[in-house]
Each structure stands twice: as structure tokens, then as C-alpha cells.
Amino acid sequence: MKYTVSYPIIDLHCDTIACVVALSGGKERLAKSGGHIDLPRLRAGGVLMQAFAIFAPAQPVQEMLPLGDTPEAIFEAAYGWYRRELAENAAEVAPVRVFGDIEKNRRAGKISALLTLEDGAVVKRPADLDALYEKGVRMIALTWNFANSLGYPNAVEADMSKGLTALGRQAVERMQELGMVVDVSHLSDGGFRDVAALARKPFVASHSNAREVCGHARNLTDPMLRALADRGGATGLNFYNLFIGDEGETTIEGILRHALHIRKVAGVEALCLGSDFDGISCALEFKDYAGYPALLAAFEKHFTPREMDLITHGNALRIFRACMEG
Template sequence: MALGSFGRVGRDLMIPVIDLHCDTLWRVFTYGGCFSSNDYHIDLQKLKAGGSAAQFFAAFIYMNERRRPVEDYRKDTYAMIERFNREIEENPGLAAASSRDDFERNKRNGMVSAFLTIEEGGIIESSQDLASLYDKNVRLITLTWNYPNSLGYPNIDWTYSGKGLTSLGRDIVSEMAHKGILVDVSHLSDAGFWDTADILQGPFLASHSCCRTLTHHPRNLTDKMIKAIADHHGVVGVNFSASFLGTGEKGTIEGIIAHMKHLKKTGGMDICALGSDFDGIFCPLEVKDYSGMPLLLTALKENGFTEEECEKIAFKNALRMIDYMGKEV
């Protein structure tokens, strides 16, 4: 594939985009800056330039092997959620959303919808904790990050691949389905994935993962996992990180296309989505920030995807997940 063919001036494909995962909220909260304009991968200007219809903002908590009481990490999470709400209030081009109705209203008003998610389910120790997050308009929770927690085990390496959800984790997954909080299996151990698939009748997703057949990394999904997500009518947001794409030191468009093609081949077109992991990855990126999304969509169309398929990748499949928010599945 000739990378130089991408991004010809005036020919980039402009389609609305829904990105299922970024760590911009954590960046702003931890290192400073704001949503309106910054030097990170995502700000309001870049979102508009990239055609964003909605962005999922993760409140990521680095629990660091529980070196502090869980309550302290939970307070950190609530503080980050307060920062999210303040950023929304201070940026009139952004509007919070927790449902399809919210999304449609924001779209009519010309605003980018901002969905709040949690990346580290270890802050949940009870049903009450989950209810509190729901009341704060959290509608997606990534069950684990890189450490074992109250819900399950991670797939940072192969150490925990055979360890599944905890008893609490199984109960919380069921409660999430009852409340209409999307269950995110990115970062979750293999056994935890299969526990989740067994518990849930409805959809779940991997918000920022790639394909293990193409890149043998524990964070990536096996073909059987991809098929299971498809059987549950869920989606996989392809991660732009070079480590998961298997593209050396740089996250490339070629790598994204390869993993998207494998998802389509294995799970069908309705599983394909975007989960950039912007502001949570540190390697050089060919899609240098959110403003480069049209460049990626153009490349997808030039490499075998129809415009209708590009629309599914860009926003239609993710929008289907939004339909389930707040509804028992």
C-alpha cells in the first residue's frame, strides 16, 4: 500500500465520526489544559475538523496495584467526573450525552456529544458504587485496566489469561446490563471475556482493541472472541496504537485498515468501529490527531470499503451501541 496516496487535498471523505475511546479527560485532569484547545490528540477544534458527532471520554484511574485505599481512587474518579462536567459547561460546542435522545438533540443543535465512561472497574465494590456512577451519567465501563481488581483480571500479559470474573464482577456485569451501562471488555483477561459473554444475552463491546490473529498481543481479540461479540450484536473499536496494530514504532493507517478488514472478514461489517485510544497512546501516529479522521476514512474507501461500509465504521455501528444506553439488555 502506498502511504503517500493518502490525504490528497480536497478529496478526504467527510463522514460523521463516533470514537469509542480516548484518554483526553485524564490528560487534562492530570497534566492541565482544557477541552477547547490543547496540544493533545483531542480538543474541540480537532473534533470539529475531524467531523466528530460524538466522543467517548474515559475517566481513567491509575490504581497502581492498590497502593491506596479504593475509596481514594473512587474520590479521584468523582473529581475527574466533576472536571468533565466543568469542561462541558465551558465549551458550548460540546454537550454531555447519556442516551440516543441526547445524541440526536445535540446533533440538531450542531454540538458534539460527549459520553462519559470509566476505564478501571476496580473503583466498584458494591451495587451502590455502580448506581452512583449511573447517576453521574456513566454509560460505559471498562471492567479492568492493567491490574487485578474487584471485578476481574487484566490481559496486560498472559499471566492472568485463565482467570475470570470475580463473584462481584459477575454480579456487576449483570447489573450493568439491567441498567443499560455498556460492558467494555478491552483490557479484560481471556477467561473474563468468556465469563462476560456467558452472562450477557445482549450486546457488549471492546472499545479499543485489535485482532490477535494479525498481532499476537494479549490485549487483542482472538477470532472466536470477535465472533462472540458479533453474535451478541456488539462492536470492536480498532485501537490506533502501533503495539496492537503490529506496525513497529508508528501507528499506521495501513495497520488500521488491515485490522478493520480482518474484523469484517471474521465478524461481519456490523462489528467494525473506531476506538482510537487518542491521548492514551504514546507512539507516533499517522493519524496524528482527531483532525486526521477524514484521512483515515478516505484511505478505507480507497482500499476496498464502500462508502456505506465506511459509514458503519465511522458512526453507524457505534450509534447502535448508544441505542442500548439506559435500557435493559
């Protein structure tokens, strides 16, 4: 069955740059790759803006060692590839530094690329955030699965009630001043609580699902989903089978279960897309980014056209505008 592209998509998280392009040493490229995302498939999926995360973990992880053994070294290596990809594909892709760039790029027929950071370990003092902003970073997941300078992760049971460090609190304040989106995916429940208390602007979980539907610590409880919605934020639906609760490949039905639950407990305004493409190892019923239209065709049976607009791009645009221009 053939599906037509009917919704412009803003996807809040992928690992294409660090985990596919950089790790392959450039054998895989944004123009064409064997992963989930490349330019032809972004187009086929209906992309408006893709968030490209630089994954720079606080502690060395085996698979990232080819890029370096410190978060700083990994960041620089992956950032170099990000700049190279944007330069080489400048006719097709352009960065988003201010909110208005999204519309400017769209009018020019270009895909918007939003640079994000997964694991804020490189932040050792608040001024480091200014340097990251200068480099184009517009969203930061405060932690990955290790404790870092900013806070505690949701990967270690003992850390779950521990929240932000003093620097983590300062970082949230500085990010809001600069116009960066605070991302709580991977953060401990205590950290979520602290971000919610400090939030003067919407914040996001860029790639997390509902814990009530799939009891994984990477997902958000109903009260967390409501707290996110209360502050105008949203969570990006993650397509990893272990966070969906699917055995084997990720199914469209499985993703829908989370979307319907999140709408029920927090409202449709709390729903975005955050595939985690190129960061997840499972097979997917709709394969890769070009499968978005098939996924959305199934969503259309449960969501109104207005709701579809909000989920695919409207909520994300509202949040980025509030954070970048507010």
C-alpha cells in the first residue's frame, strides 16, 4: 500500500550524526545511509524539521570509543561531522538558529536541522552553555544514562529520586535565558521534578513514552505527563520496542497505544514525535523515516485533522517559539 505525505513532521530526536555518520567515519552520510535517516527518506517521510542529537555520554561507552573517550572529544568529533554534512548539503538542509529560520527554510524548500545535545556532561559551568548556544545547540537532554555534572539519570534505580545538582539548576535557568529547550528524556524522576519546579517556559521529553502503558523507567508517569502539559511542554513518541512494550519489532499499534494514553491523561497538546531513529536497534513495522506516512495513516483513524497537525508539528512549533522567542 502506498501512503502519501500529508503532514509536515518535526521529529525531536535522532542519533544519525553521532551514531551513524561520525561512527562510520563518513562511510554513511546524510545524503545516503544504511540507517533509518538520510535525505531521500527524510523527504519521503514528510520532514519539516529534524532534531539531530550529538550523543556525548558522561562516561565512556564501548560503541562511542572510536570518537573519543571523553564527552568533550566525542562532542567535537560529532560536531565536526554535523558541520560537514550541513555544508555539503546546504542546497537541501539548513540549520535553525532562530525560530524564524524554520519558516525561512521551508519557503526555500529546505529541510530544517536543529542541533541538540544528548547528555549535558560537557557543561562544567554555566558559561559553557553560552558556548554551546553559539555553536547552534538549541536543546539539551540534561543527562543520558549516567550521573553527570547536571543531575541523575533514570537508568539507575538508586538515582531515581535524586534530582539536579546545583549546576544543573543553574543550567536550566541559563538555558531558559538563552532560548534553549530543556529536555528531560533520560533524566531521573527527581530531576524531572526539579526541572518542572524551575520551568518558566515549556520543556520537553524529546523521546519518551508513557510508563503506565509500558513500565520502563525511560517513560513518563501520568503525573509527569500532566506536569509537562501544565507547563506547555510535550513528549516525543519514541519508537524503541522496549519503551513501547512490543516484543520483537515495533508495531504501529504499539505506538498508538502510547499516543492515545498520553492524549487521555495529558491532552493532545502534550504529544510530539521523537523517533530515536538511528539510536534504536529494533526492527520497525514501518521500517524507517520514510515509513512516517504509514504510521500517520493509522493515527488518522483516531485523531482529528487538527490533532494530527498538533502531533506532527504544531505542538513542537509552539514549544520552540515559546522557548526561542519568549
